[in-house]
Amino acid sequence: MRDATLLLSREALLHNVARVRALAPQSRVLAMVKAEAYGHGATTTAAFLAPHVDALGVAFLEEALALRDAGIDTPIVLMEGVFNDYELATARAKNMHVMVHQHAQVDMLARHPQGLPLTAWLKVDSGMHRLGFRPDEVPDVYHRLEAMPAVARIVVCSHFAAADDPASPQTEQQFRVMQQLAAALPALPLSLANSAAVLRLPETHHQWVRPGIMLYGSSPFVEESAESLDLKPVMTLVSRVIAVRDIRAGEPVGYSATWAPAEDTRIAVVAIGYGDGYPRHAPSGTPVLINGKRYPLVGRVSMDMITVDIGDDNVQPGDSAVLWGTGLSADEVARHAGTISYELFCRLTSRVSRIWQ
Numbered sequence: 001m002r003d004a005t006l007l008l009s010r011e012a013l014l015h016n017v018a019r020v021r022a023l024a025p026q027s028r029v030l031a032m033v034k035a036e037a038y039g040h041g042a043t044t045t046a047a048f049l050a051p052h053v054d055a056l057g058v059a060f061l062e063e064a065l066a067l068r069d070a071g072i073d074t075p076i077v078l079m080e081g082v083f084n085d086y087e088l089a090t091a092r093a094k095n096m097h098v099m100v101h102q103h104a105q106v107d108m109l110a111r112h113p114q115g116l117p118l119t120a121w122l123k124v125d126s127g128m129h130r131l132g133f134r135p136d137e138v139p140d141v142y143h144r145l146e147a148m149p150a151v152a153r154i155v156v157c158s159h160f161a162a163a164d165d166p167a168s169p170q171t172e173q174q175f176r177v178m179q180q181l182a183a184a185l186p187a188l189p190l191s192l193a194n195s196a197a198v199l200r201l202p203e204t205h206h207q208w209v210r211p212g213i214m215l216y217g218s219s220p221f222v223e224e225s226a227e228s229l230d231l232k233p234v235m236t237l238v239s240r241v242i243a244v245r246d247i248r249a250g251e252p253v254g255y256s257a258t259w260a261p262a263e264d265t266r267i268a269v270v271a272i273g274y275g276d277g278y279p280r281h282a283p284s285g286t287p288v289l290i291n292g293k294r295y296p297l298v299g300r301v302s303m304d305m306i307t308v309d310i311g312d313d314n315v316q317p318g319d320s321a322v323l324w325g326t327g328l329s330a331d332e333v334a335r336h337a338g339t340i341s342y343e344l345f346c347r348l349t350s351r352v353s354r355i356w357q
């Protein structure tokens, strides 16, 4: 019997995309659905989002092809661009935009004047130092792209490294770099804002915003809850109690005997583990909701099970458990596990069945 299920809310997804529209009413929306829509399942998520957004963002071609095969015809941006001639030809034939972040990609576009022209997203490294051209290279690259038959339109874009941290001076520095650059180029569509910037930095919204995590109802900020940002969790990870055990004071529970109760207690065993994507590093004390009440996870997370200290409460096998989602924010669970909700979502495995409601 497998009880681990991901309950997915279309209503919450549409609420969150409406939040993006309300926050950035002048901007087009590139909804990020890379990595299986942050673990929510790419094709269904994208199908629900498509009528409400202007484009969908994926990391690489195969992710985009899966959406096209599912009949989704919204423009798709390949956020890492294309890496060979086949990928470029496919992107052009299938209404995909390409990120252009290195010279080899510019040369590839130059070698292929034939075919449908596409939208090139010219990626600027404004300070994150991951992908993109240095600002002083950008005017040259822009003029090359602009003259190419393969390129119909250019969007200039950059990514913030620390927009999730309002105290970081890096965002302001990156923003200034982009403003100077934009002043040196003809008027072009600009795209800078991830979720954090959509929520906090309206001056960065420009022509295209690129929300990811906020669509799924999590907060990009450490110190601010999704609820306070009026975002609704799209996923709720649920499972069931499969056993309830009496444990005496001092008897260790689970692998490596990392936890034992100080007094006699009862343990509920819940059918979820790292084999489903529940984080193995979640320590004792990580909250779990059983029958709507919070209890602490105790002992090590196993592959298929976790153990939860229910004290004297009346919990029965078959009772429902929420690991995160409605009633228990993924951000809080992620903090306990030393990670972020993005990673909790992406690591869910195919063993968890996904049910849209």
Ligand SMILES: *Cc1c(COP(=O)(O)O)cnc(C)c1O
Binding pocket: 032, 034, 079, 159, 193, 194, 195, 196, 210, 211, 212, 213, 214, 220
């Ligand atoms: C994933 C991604 C985003 C979305 O970031 P969130 O923090 O999830 O909003 C935006 N821009 C780029 C380039 C990305 O790769």
